[in-house]
Amino acid sequence: MSDGLNGSKILIVEDEESLAIGLEYNLTEEGYIIKRAADGRQAMEMFSCEKFDLIILDIMLPFYNGFEVADFIRDKDPQIPILMLTARGRATDRVHGLEAGADDYLTKPFHLEELLLRVRGMLKRKAWYKDITAKRSTATFGGNSIDFHALVAQTPTRSFKLTLQEAMVLRYLVENKGRVVSRKELLENVWKINTEIETRTVDNFIVRLRKYFEPNPSKPVYIKSVRSAGYIFDDEIE
Amino acid sequence: MKMKRKSTIFHPLFIFIISQLAWLSLLGLWIYWFVSNYIIFNQVGNRLAPQMVPKATNIFALVLGVCLLLFLLLGMYLIFSFLNRQRQITQLYDNFIANITHELKSPLASIQLYLETLNTREVPLQRRQEFLNLMLQDANRLQNLINNILQISGLQKKINVYHFSIYNADALISQIIKETEQKFKLSAGKVRITGAANKSIVADVNALKMVFDNLVDNALKYSMNEHPITVHLAAHVQNVVVEIIDRGIGIELNDQKKIFQKFQRVYYSYSPNVKGTGLGLYLAKEIVKYHGGKISVYSRGKNTGTTFRVEFPVYHAKKKGYIQYLLKLTQKNKEAESEEFEDE
Numbered sequence: 001m002s003d004g005l006n007g008s009k010i011l012i013v014e015d016e017e018s019l020a021i022g023l024e025y026n027l028t029e030e031g032y033i034i035k036r037a038a039d040g041r042q043a044m045e046m047f048s049c050e051k052f053d054l055i056i057l058d059i060m061l062p063f064y065n066g067f068e069v070a071d072f073i074r075d076k077d078p079q080i081p082i083l084m085l086t087a088r089g090r091a092t093d094r095v096h097g098l099e100a101g102a103d104d105y106l107t108k109p110f111h112l113e114e115l116l117l118r119v120r121g122m123l124k125r126k127a128w129y130k131d132i133t134a135k136r137s138t139a140t141f142g143g144n145s146i147d148f149h150a151l152v153a154q155t156p157t158r159s160f161k162l163t164l165q166e167a168m169v170l171r172y173l174v175e176n177k178g179r180v181v182s183r184k185e186l187l188e189n190v191w192k193i194n195t196e197i198e199t200r201t202v203d204n205f206i207v208r209l210r211k212y213f214e215p216n217p218s219k220p221v222y223i224k225s226v227r228s229a230g231y232i233f234d235d236e237i238e
Numbered sequence: 239m240k241m242k243r244k245s246t247i248f249h250p251l252f253i254f255i256i257s258q259l260a261w262l263s264l265l266g267l268w269i270y271w272f273v274s275n276y277i278i279f280n281q282v283g284n285r286l287a288p289q290m291v292p293k294a295t296n297i298f299a300l301v302l303g304v305c306l307l308l309f310l311l312l313g314m315y316l317i318f319s320f321l322n323r324q325r326q327i328t329q330l331y332d333n334f335i336a337n338i339t340h341e342l343k344s345p346l347a348s349i350q351l352y353l354e355t356l357n358t359r360e361v362p363l364q365r366r367q368e369f370l371n372l373m374l375q376d377a378n379r380l381q382n383l384i385n386n387i388l389q390i391s392g393l394q395k396k397i398n399v400y401h402f403s404i405y406n407a408d409a410l411i412s413q414i415i416k417e418t419e420q421k422f423k424l425s426a427g428k429v430r431i432t433g434a435a436n437k438s439i440v441a442d443v444n445a446l447k448m449v450f451d452n453l454v455d456n457a458l459k460y461s462m463n464e465h466p467i468t469v470h471l472a473a474h475v476q477n478v479v480v481e482i483i484d485r486g487i488g489i490e491l492n493d494q495k496k497i498f499q500k501f502q503r504v505y506y507s508y509s510p511n512v513k514g515t516g517l518g519l520y521l522a523k524e525i526v527k528y529h530g531g532k533i534s535v536y537s538r539g540k541n542t543g544t545t546f547r548v549e550f551p552v553y554h555a556k557k558k559g560y561i562q563y564l565l566k567l568t569q570k571n572k573e574a575e576s577e578e579f580e581d582e
Contacts, residue, residue, distance in 0.1 A: 015512070015513075016344050016345075016347075016348060018345075018348045018372040018373075018375060018376055019344065019347055019348040019351060021368075021372065022348060022351040022352055022355060022369070022372070023351070025355065025365065025369075026351075026355055026359075029359060039510070060340060060512050060513070061512065062509060062510050062511060062512050063507065063508070063510075065512075087339060087340040087343035087344055087347070088336070088339075088340065089339075090336075107343075108343045108344060108346070108347035109343060109346045109347035109350045109351075110347065110350075110351075111350075111354065112351060112354040112355060112358065113354075113358075
């Protein structure tokens with residue numbers, strides 16, 4: 001790898017030993033440094049005393065499940081990318097996982113190449129985000145203001161932390177103000193994935209952003225949908 | 239939140255109570271109306287035409303009315319409990335489908351990962367061997383799961399064909415446990431066999447393998463510690479007793495009956511394992527029952543370990559008729575099979 005991601009530290013949280021060994025082997029071969037946790041408790045302990053660049057997280061885990069672990073991690077570090085890897089493929093699980101703060105979701109069984117691409121995409125996004133926040137780091141619209149550097153959002157009613165992925169989606173929309181941005185474009189430029197994966201992941205993030213910043217999320221005024229085209233950001237309300 | 243409120247209002251128990259209250263109040267109102275009218279009718283009737291007013295109340299109508307009422311109440315209660323049971327089964331079944339999906343997908347994901355790894359990378363020989371072994375383990379797990387499902391489906395339709403023979407319990411159980419150890423690739427000394435049961439029992443080897451595979455697998459899954467699992471054999475006059483004893487997380491008293499029911503799984507926050515289908519112990523119970531034996535569980539609760547006790551009737555000492563029937567059935571099956579073979 002020549003993109004500076006070599007040596008990134010990844011924590012694999014997986015209680016299926018054989019799968020964990022296979023993942024560890026492949027990711028080590030890609031140049032990453034891997035640590036393994038076999039249950040939710042161990043994952044939280046390891047996360048508390050070590051710094052990681054990415055977490056690969058199973059959902060059905062002993063002691064604390066993946067959603068609880070994701071909550072715990074998000075509380076401590078909103079920036080760290082989390083990839084949920086699980087056999088539970090129902091739409092509700094996916095939404096629940098993304099709501100708990102996961103940035104991406106992959107169902108078992110998966111293709112090795114796709115997993116490696118996603119991991120790389122997530123790590124790249126993290127690096128890229130650091131670069132661009134150095135240039136411009138705030139945005140304001142309506143009564144909302146967002147500090148992209150600190151990942152803190154201030155709305156008329158409250159102040160809270162955004163996850164890296166949320167901040168990146170919002171940032172992309174704000175920077176392309178007044179132009180329709182397609183789901184595919186968001187996947188390519190924000191998720192850094194060039195595959196035909198489900199665009200529902202994008203929709204889930206838009207729902208979350210609307211919940212945070214729209215006065216009425218079911219009738220959005222800032223992040224509007226354009227039928228069969230994508231989304232458009234506009235901060236000039238008529 | 240809205241959804242939650244809606245589901246509370248439409249809960250069958252709530253509907254049942256409300257409907258009972260509604261029709262009982264209606265009945266009360268009718269009785270009140272009837273009695274008050276009856277009094278008026280009596281007073282007016284006495285004054286105008288005393289010969290028309292009946293002297294005694296109609297006991298027959300009263301008793302019949304009360305009986306019909308009770309019958310209605312009972313009927314409604316039965317329908318309610320039947321529907322409620324059906325609802326519980328549907329819920330358990332949904333859980334089962336989610337669990338089984340997980341149990342099928344996890345080993346499959348692992349096998350696929352290793353195949354793609356071997357296909358795309360130059361894996362050193364030693365690691366290659368390790369990966370092949372892991373794949374075999376996963377394939378084994380899939381096979382066990384599928385066998386369990388097929389066995390249960392066969393049990394329900396009563397189409398499983400068993401081959402019963404007479405065995406020395408000591409030799410048979412020791413052999414089965416050894417095979418289980420090999421299958422799960424357990425380190426030496428992880429399972430310890432104690433005691434002796436030098437009596438004859440009638441058994442189907444393959445079916446008993448499934449029973450002990452499931453029981454040993456359970457003991458391993460729910461023990462966090464390194465303590466060995468003990469298989470204790472004992473022979474009484476009428477029964478051969480096999481106990482599988484672990485020092486794991488135990489089973490709370492309230493849950494001990496539940497665990498043998500189909501699809502039923504018990505969740506504890508302190509459990510080191512979250513996997514399973516809720517079929518293993520149900521299957522074990524049904525197979526042991528078919529052998530004329532019984533299975534039970536003992537545990538004093540959290541972190542006190544668990545003992546599963548399996549009893550088989552001693553040949554020629556207990557349930558003679560039933561055991562003879564099993565042997566005859568096997569003979570018949572064998573004859574049918576050889577006839578089929580000859581036909582081919």
